[in-house]
Amino acid sequence: xxxxxxxxxxxxxxxxxxxxxxxxxxxxxxxxxxxxxxxxxxxxxxxxxxxxxxxxxxxxxxxxxxxxxxxxxxxxxxxxxxxxxxxxxxxxxxxxxxxxxxxxxxxxxxxxxxxxxxxxxxxxxxxxxxxxxxxxxxxxxxxxxxxxxxxxxxxxxxxxxxxxxxxxxxxxxxxxxxxxxxxxxxxxxxxxxxxxxxxxxxxxxxxxxxxxxxxxxxxxxxxxxxxxxxxxxxxxxxxxxxxxxxxxxxxxxxxxxxxxxxxxxxxxxxxxxxxxxxxxxxxxxxxxxxxxxxxxxxxxxxxxxxxxxxxxxxxxxxxxxxxxxxxxxxxxxxxxxxxxxxxxxxxxxxxxxxxxxxxxxxxxxxxxxxxxxxxxxxxxxxxxxxxxxxxxxxxxxxxxxxxxxxxxxxxxxxxxxxxxxxxxxxxxxxxxxxxxxxxxxxxxxxxxxxxxxxx
Ligand code: ARG
Numbered sequence: 001x002x003x004x005x006x007x008x009x010x011x012x013x014x015x016x017x018x019x020x021x022x023x024x025x026x027x028x029x030x031x032x033x034x035x036x037x038x039x040x041x042x043x044x045x046x047x048x049x050x051x052x053x054x055x056x057x058x059x060x061x062x063x064x065x066x067x068x069x070x071x072x073x074x075x076x077x078x079x080x081x082x083x084x085x086x087x088x089x090x091x092x093x094x095x096x097x098x099x100x101x102x103x104x105x106x107x108x109x110x111x112x113x114x115x116x117x118x119x120x121x122x123x124x125x126x127x128x129x130x131x132x133x134x135x136x137x138x139x140x141x142x143x144x145x146x147x148x149x150x151x152x153x154x155x156x157x158x159x160x161x162x163x164x165x166x167x168x169x170x171x172x173x174x175x176x177x178x179x180x181x182x183x184x185x186x187x188x189x190x191x192x193x194x195x196x197x198x199x200x201x202x203x204x205x206x207x208x209x210x211x212x213x214x215x216x217x218x219x220x221x222x223x224x225x226x227x228x229x230x231x232x233x234x235x236x237x238x239x240x241x242x243x244x245x246x247x248x249x250x251x252x253x254x255x256x257x258x259x260x261x262x263x264x265x266x267x268x269x270x271x272x273x274x275x276x277x278x279x280x281x282x283x284x285x286x287x288x289x290x291x292x293x294x295x296x297x298x299x300x301x302x303x304x305x306x307x308x309x310x311x312x313x314x315x316x317x318x319x320x321x322x323x324x325x326x327x328x329x330x331x332x333x334x335x336x337x338x339x340x341x342x343x344x345x346x347x348x349x350x351x352x353x354x355x356x357x358x359x360x361x362x363x364x365x366x367x368x369x370x371x372x373x374x375x376x377x378x379x380x381x382x383x384x385x386x387x388x389x390x391x392x393x394x395x396x397x398x399x400x401x402x403x404x405x406x407x408x409x410x411x412x413x414x415x416x417x418x419x420x421x422x423x424x425x426x427x428x429x430x431x432x433x434x435x436x437x438x439x440x441x442x443x444x445x446x447x448x449x450x451x452x453x454x455x
Contacts, residue, residue, distance in 0.1 A: 001083055020319050021074050024081045026326060028067045030116035031081050032060050034109060034192060037212040039100055045205050047103065052096040059093035060085070080319075081113070082106050103204050105196035107226040107314040112192040114322065116213065118235050121329040122184045128336035129177045129242065130454065133170050135343040137454075140166035140447055145440035147425045148263065148353035149362055156360030159425040162348050163443040169249055170450055176242040183238050187231035190215035194225030197313035227313040229303065232325050236300040239332045243293040246335050250290040253342065257283045262352040267345035270338075285338050292331045299328035357425045361390045361400055366422040366431070375414050385412050 010018065036057055043053030063085055066072040078084045083106075090097040144163030149156045190210035193200065199222040206218035219225035256263035266283050274280035303324045306317050364386050371382035388411045393400050396407075401423040408415040421427060433439045436446070 001086075015076060018079055018316075019076045020080045020322065021076055021078065021084055023323050023326060024110075024113075024319075025067075025074055025084070027081055027113045027117050027322075028085065029064065030113040030120075031085055031109070032064045033116065033213060034112045034209075035085065035100060036060055037209045038104055038192060040212065041205050041208045042099070042102060044208060045203050047202050047204070048096075048099045052099055055093045055096045056089070056100050059089045059097065062092055063088050080106070080110075082109050103193070103195060103200040103202035105194075105226070107196050108191045108194040108222075110319075111194070111226050112190060112213070114229075114325075115187060115191065115231055118232055118325065118329075119184060119187065119214075121325075121333075122180050122187075122235060122238075124329075124333055125180050125239065125242070125336070126177060126184075128333055128340070129173050129180070132336055132340045132343065133173050133177070133450070134454065135340045136166045136170050136173070137447060137450055139163075139343060139346075139348065140170070140443065143348050143350065143353075144443045144447065145429075146348060146350050146353055147357040147429055149356050149360065150438070156356075156362050158365050159357045159362050159428045160438040161429050161440055161443055162350075162353060163440065163447070164438040167443060167446050167450070169245065170446075172245045173242070174450070174453070176238065176245060179238045179241065180235075183231070183234040185216075187234065188214075188216045189219045189225075190217070191219050191225035193218060194222035197223055197226055223313045227310075229307055229318060229321050232321055233300070233303055233307065236296070236303060236325065236328055239296050239328050240300045243296040243332060243335065246339055247290045247293040249339065250286040250293075253286040253346070254283050254290065257281075257286075261356070262349055263356070265347045265349060266342060267347075269345055270342045285342055289335045289338050292335055295331050296328045299324035354425070358399065358401075361393065363400055363423045363425060363428045364390055366428045367400060367419065370419055370422045371412075371415075374416075374418065375412075 039048070039053045039056040039060075042048040043050045048056075063072070066088070072084075072088065074084055075087070078087050086097060086100065089100065140163040143166075144161060146162035147159050148162050148165065150158050150160035150165075190206065190213055192209045192213070193204050193206035210216070210218045253264065253266065255261055257266050266281070266286070268281075270283070270285040271281045272284045274282065303321055306320045306324075310317055367389065368379065368382040368386040371377045371385055372379050375382075377385070389400065389403065389408065392407060392411060393403055396403070401420060405415070405417050408419060422431070429438050430440065433442060436442065
């Protein structure tokens, strides 16, 4: 491509470090779409003839079908997808192929291809998250009033509902969804026509190519157009946050499916056995999902580090952007699909959840609130009295509802047997009617709201 200035070819090691074709061939469809838009624009503006544009267009379609059918021979010597496609086009159509690169550089070409690729992944992520949210809502509806322990510090805190816990993740993944959508809006500007860095002296129409490729507008500064990869980093940031949420739920599923918790039964489809211990049902999918998240965080840090301190405009360092994003995107989509499958197929164990909800003095706060409400006690005093009652129950080896009225009165005279009305877990959750609270009625309100949002 640049033989005119060079007397010798590259060293073999140079070729190895320089080539990106091993991975950037994943952008073949985007590269060809970009070239088709560019060729059509060159003809429309009179920079090349209509005939050349037509020959180029047909040649590019042939190249694409060769790549799709696996007959295309990629060459490392041709470095990347852009030069592989162009060289093959030359073989196929001859001289007009050489006119395609008018008013274009690989710098704006690669930025455009990569943006198109990342944009597709944003759309895939949005679809994947929506499917997961629907699966979570399905679980929430099935058990909107099932009681379970709510935890802080992984210690029993207060009873909550299964539906409420599921809907907590719906809120988190809902924000992830809106982050991806925001990122898409911001990144949807077309770099094509920025050329190497300064724009071009040819009378190109950048609005035409931008529209043809589904962008909202062309980028407004040619240096920025070829120099930045913040769109890829924003994708990785959104992916990292989603991945972080996925890993928390994966961790809960690992804990919940243990024999000690038995909160959920994971379906056989998402479990594995042990080659030596016949009783085992291991939550491998949840564990792998929890682990894969590290690769996504890693990609984010890696690309941040590649980009930091790079002077404008393009530097070859930026070729290192793609593998990170490809790997992160692959693993994000896999993780989303696996989580959606697991959530859809898992069974919450209503009885085990209820039994756990009642243990660990989970209604102690309800008792303290009752003392405040009924005996007009300051909350701090009520907290102290309740603490003493918990200690008493603990010493007797029972739970709070199992204490007798005499036990209660031995700690505080004025307690009446009305107190027993607030010690049950169903009462406890039903009473938490504050907006966004865990009461089944509140959970149903949020389920309905989300169903409307997703319509
Ligand atoms: N393979 C390169 C990349 O992925 C394409 C752009 C090359 N541009 C250049 N000026 N060498 O970044």
